[in-house]
Amino acid sequence: MRAWIIAVGIMVASGAAFAQTPAQDKLKAIQADPAALKQAIEAGHKASFFCVNCHGDSGISKIPEVPNLAGQNPAYLLEQIRKFGSGERKDQFMQGLIKVLKDDERIQIALFFGSQAVPPSKADPVQVARGKELFTKLCVRCHGESAHGDATIPRLAGQQIPYVVTSVTRYRDGTGIRNNQLMAIATSTLKNEDIKAIANYLTQLP
Ligand code: HEC
Ligand code: HEC
Known part of the structure; x- marks a missing residue:
């Protein structure tokens, strides 16, 4: 309980968990408009042609160290893309790749992967x-x-x-x-x- 109260305090104090950027506002506006959303997902499918080499065709990765992006919340994906771009999150592959994406492509890709289904895997x-x-x-x-x-x-x-x-x-x-x-x-x-x-x-x- 105590750690939880401290955690909320940090979240409120720093606001570091999430950056409410113009790109996030644009993402939200697209999500609220079914026709725009459909179009963005299609564009995201095309724009992610390189990403799928590692993250898998529909965002289900076949490489163990590479995360699934399928079914992930688009706002979270967009925020992580921003963090790789700014260097707040570090990964040798991701940091370079993200730099070539335009703002609209980032949003479209986040919406495409977020819209894909996630089949559960086997476990012990x-x-x-x-x-x-x-x-x-x-x-x-x-x-x-x-x-x-x-x-x-x-x-x-x-x-x-x-x-x-x-x-x-x-x-x-x-x-x-x-x-x-x-x-x-x-x-x-x-x-x-x-x-x-x-x-x-x-x-x-x-
Ligand atoms: C107080 C809230 C909070 C609690 C409790 C919490 N998490 Fe998280 N977790 C977050 C946030 C916020 C992020 C995103 C952080 C970032 O952007 O790096 C996150 C990120 C993650 C990620 C990274 C996922 C990804 O796709 O990269 C994993 C894995 C994770 N948490 C697992 C756990 C596990 C396991 C526990 C319990 C032991 C846990 N979390 C408890 C808030 C929490
Ligand atoms: C060479 C392989 C490779 C390619 C290509 C690649 N990624 Fe990644 N991606 C990774 C790895 C590895 C990670 C995990 C990094 C880590 O451990 O933090 C990652 C993580 C991510 C995350 C964070 C997911 C989470 O759950 O937090 C996002 C978002 C992402 N990639 C998007 C993309 C996009 C968009 C593209 C195409 C422009 C792309 N990736 C291309 C290897 C790749």
Whole structure:
């Protein structure tokens, strides 16, 4: 409870969890207009021709360390694209690739991947049971019961096990590759086995 109160305090004080940019406003306006949305998703499909080499044709990655983008909240995707572009989030592949995208393409790509379905993956049943317990205790209050997230919190349901393990470990250890105070607090008590169990639970969620 105490950590949660502190976490909310940090979120309010820094506003760092989410940048309300003109691009985010434009994304919202498109989402509110069904015809514009359909058009943007089609344009995003075309504009993502290079991204699918790693992230998979419909945003389901076949490379373990590369995250699924399918079903992810478009506002979250757009914010991560912005962070790679500004260098706030670091990755040798992503930082270079994002720089060549125009603003409208970023929005269209976020809408395209966000609109794709996520088939759940197989997982180890023993790990799933333990992971469910931990997730319910430590993560549900932000990521949601079904782990579908929202505009500021990523979807975790159906995500790749190795990607979840790598990401959570980085937040916990504060490696500087990806910093978020809310996630650092939420993961500080996790052991490596706990992280593996949670990742198994998440990957098999629809
Ligand atoms: C060479 C492989 C590769 C290509 C091509 C690639 N990505 Fe990525 N992408 C990655 C990897 C690896 C990560 C995970 C980085 C990390 O561990 O933080 C990532 C992460 C992301 C994320 C963050 C997802 C999340 O859940 O936080 C977004 C958004 C993204 N990529 C969008 C794109 C877009 C848009 C393109 C096309 C312009 C693209 N990627 C092309 C490898 C790639
Ligand atoms: C206080 C709210 C909060 C709690 C509790 C929380 N998270 Fe998060 N989580 C976030 C936010 C906000 C982000 C996005 C941070 C960013 O932009 O880097 C995030 C990001 C993530 C990511 C990266 C996803 C991606 O697509 O890259 C993973 C994995 C994750 N959380 C797992 C967990 C797990 C597992 C727990 C429980 C141990 C947890 N979170 C608890 C708020 C929270």
